[in-house]
Amino acid sequence: MKESPKNRNKKKAGSYPYASVLFSIFLALIVFGLFGLLLLHTQKLTSIIRENIEVQVYLNKHITENERTKIGKTLALKDFTAKKENQALVTLIPKEEAAEKFIKETGEDFTEFLGENPLRDTYTIKIASEFQTKEKLNIIEKEISAINGVYEVSYVENLVESIQKNLAKIGLVLIGLLIILLTTVVILINNTIKLALFSQRFLIRSMQLIGSTDRFIRKPFLMRSLGHGLLAGLLASLALFGILQYANHKVADLKKLQDLYEILILFGGLIVLGAFISFISTFRAVKKYLKLSLDELY
Template identity: 40%
Template sequence: MRSNKKLGSYPGILITVSLTVALFLIGFCGWVALSSKELIRYVKQNIEVQVYLNHDLTQNSIDSLQSIFAALPELETKSAENTISFVSSEKAAEAFLAETNEDYKDILGDNPFRDAFTMKVKEEILSEGQLALFKKKIEAYPGVYEVDYAKDFVNGVTENANKAYLILSAIVLIFLVATILLINNTIKLALYSQRFIIRTMQLVGATNGFVQKPFITKGLIQGFVAGAIAAVLLFITQQLALKQLEGLSLIQNSGLMTVVLLILLILGPLIGVVSTYQSISRYLNVDLDDLY
């Protein structure tokens, strides 16, 4: 029964390398998908709504409106200090002069800018319909002249986000299917060279479980090693990208990245065991004539 432990010229390195490359590609696509999702979320969180006020409002009226707006349930609550801010007409005029180097006083005489509030709303209402309702709600308050936001930009972000999710999800799915097919074929070719050893073990009385055990164990180990290497390579790739690409750290989610790495560690052994089991079962039930 010693032949059970010696699997001949089984190409374990080839299987491990193939599975490592495939898992790395799956993990890389998953990381890109998560980064894209975080990028879109980051952009949405920084979309602002401008609330322009009437010219004749007193400071008490402005303070009262600010208190009312700050309590709105639609406003983002994760960063309360930046949720709502006030920009006076004087500061708006100074900013315009600094950017354009054109003095409005020479043309208009009076300050054409209005006092305004800048708000950050929750991601859940960043759609055309929800923002339209929010705009109508704010404009109903006395003292509010107009509410404005980048409508075309919001719609573009939403549409592109849906397209990006679908495309990246399809790529990950394609890589996953290709990985399973690739590893299945590789293991089948590897076990083809072991078919006579398997039949010899059966002839001397070995049960199917006894024959399968060393191959499945090897598949488990190869899958775990491949998953671990792929996870390490993906982590190194991420760290190198963070050093080379400025601002990339703003759209990284360490929790989701950890999930991706854990998935690789689980997916590797799972593919290795399932593919090995399916392939070896084929040779356990084949007729002797078919082995040739």
């Protein structure tokens, strides 16, 4: 009597029920991917916060135009001044502009009862990230104060110190969570594949008894596991893309924290990670069953 196609499929090497394996890998990669997106958004937010750490340089009153320009050029050439597209992030706020802004915000014209504009021309300098420590900012303050024509240098010292401490704490927490999550994902996928291959242990032994080499036995299992990992990674990436689009629709300005190139790298990493863990887990599981004795198989 001939075997039905269904029975033949059950006995085919590597044809273990893959739905549960695929779902487990997909679920694990979704969780890992969500954390990856959180990490990317946090990194971008951290970068924005760092870019907004600045120092105000107040100039002497009655300073000449040439002196003011010279001070601006000097500040632009300093190593601690942040650069963007090779342009120094130094901004001049003339005292007239500052007065107009103050009057517009408060509705009071102080020049009417003072008789003059008491404000000063001010340079605002964005500070490069490697100089954003309390000690280095103190050195920067003294260096700028020594420039001829500078009246005062100001920055929010407590705010800078608080930002640095909080960013350091957040970084340590995220790294710790990343390690824990990656370990959990690997264990989950590994155990799922090991359980799925448990049903194939007697088939592996049968192939050994007819003279099949270990390499020949492993090949179909490894090829299928590689395909399952790639498919799970692709499905997880598509699901995460949908979640991201929904979040962008619901949360205003969330797109400002996103870099398409970095997100594509994350999705590509998920596909590679799914395939790699699936492949290695299958290799280890098959290797284990190849070494078991008949008694141990039962």
